[in-house]
Amino acid sequence: MSDTNARIGEIVKSNDVVLFMKGTPLFPQCGFSSRVIAILDHVGVTFESVDVLQDQEIRQGIKAFSDWPTIPQLYIKGEFVGGSDILMEMFEAGELQEMISQAEIPTGN
């Protein structure tokens, strides 16, 4: 359990933008994950993704890590930002774009 926590901590620390999701960006296996991919693609940010369906320890561990009950989960610069509902709200309000630009993460836009 604490090993998993350390593994997750390492993943979020070593990637500026990382999405824990079901499936892959090309083949999302869940509507909520698919929605976040669409948002990130639209923002044009490069991100790492972790398919929790391939790793049961991470699938359960990520929920404890952030104290957040669902997947997908997005982390920017090591911080949990939200799941699909929050990301959609932030995107519509322009807050996500602002957060990414303030963190000085390059986008294609």
Add this chain to the structure above:
Amino acid sequence: MAMAASDIETMIRAALPDAQVEITDLAGDGDHYSAHVISSQFAGKTRVAQHKMVYEALGGRMGGELHALQLTTAVPN
């Protein structure tokens, strides 16, 4: 596993008594809901913290019994 909209509303109101709760059964199957929750207790909290308060009110059902609850939160005007 499904939950009735009225149960969701009751649980949220039990934890956040002033909350206005609007629940929509998105697919008509009693399994995919959206909820809009307005409460003064959200004031000054981040979105993540606000959503966590609602998830807590649902006592661990989120992500289990309740797979699909699209949630938005707001502070009353």
